Amino acid sequence: MSYQVKIEKFEGPLDLLLELIEKEKLEITEVSLSKVTDQFLAFIEQNHDIEASFLADFLVVAAQLLFIKSKALLPSLELEEEASLTVDELEYRLKEYKKFKEIAQEIKRIFHAPRYSFERKFFRPKQELFYPGENLSLDALKNSFENLIQYFEEQEKLEEKSIEKTVSISEKITEIKSFLVKNQKLDFELMTSETKSKVDVVVTFLALLELVKQRSVKLSQERDFGNILIEKIKDE
Known part of the structure; x- marks a missing residue:
């Protein structure tokens, strides 16, 4: 869902309007915020299935445009300390919101970007198996075991000794x-x-x-x- 602003000096997305104003490529005083708001309300009436996040995005951008325009129209206005803190906090929150929105868009781009992966072929470990030959007989197997036993030295038998009881x-x-x-x-x-x-x-x-x-x-x-x-x- 996209919302396009159409005013005398600009035509395009609302985010682009804010970006041009922040980069001083477009004067905020030449932008009619009331027209922008009226167009958005008309857009809402035509689209009843608008998501809440889309409305929140518009409110944030509109608030930032209103904030910039108020500073441009009233540069010499001195605010009380409490009001000044509120304005500074608003400006900070708007910047943070913009930062998180840009990060979210980048994550979305990465998520939908084409990814290439190559699957590995199934690896079956090689098992060492022994299969006797077709000509193997019981006599041949018996002779093989007898020859194998001859390679082992006979264990030396230890001398048997009785253990005498030790008195404590x-x-x-x-x-x-x-x-x-x-x-x-x-x-x-x-x-x-x-x-x-x-x-x-x-x-x-x-x-x-x-x-x-x-x-x-x-x-x-x-x-x-x-x-x-x-x-x-x-x-x-």
Whole structure:
């Protein structure tokens, strides 16, 4: 839907009229805004299915033309501060509306512009499949597997060993205490002479250190690195 303005100095779209006036190619004082308005009202009467956006566009352009003409006819008019702010705000809004309208037209142009695209052919990934030959027999398959197995080295069998139970420190403490019930003193070498495991000797020594910490026994040596004598501390 297009609306054409027909006046003495101009004939064409309303947007073009505004553009010529803003670029000072046409004097606003030579434009009769009343005629423009009358023509638009007549256009509305002839077209009853006009969209609301079309009416809004006319009102914005007409307001801007009226604003420009009022400034041209009354250049020396001094407005109050509140009125001046209202005029400045109107001018700002009109410029913003024009900016958004131009952007909308550009988006519309891009949307309706011819676009070219080339579709990609369907890509089917290649699957690696194995199909045995027609002459393959069970004997040939058996021989192939036997030859394949020969390439693998026989795994070395590990020597079987039984894992001996390790006595805990708490169990060894209980054992030492039971010895000290019958004997006031113990000999560390004699106590560990029948032990086959080095781990058991270490656990026995750690148990003795814990008993010393608990002030249950005291240890003594006649010389460095000599035999350790274990003596029970009597309860006071």
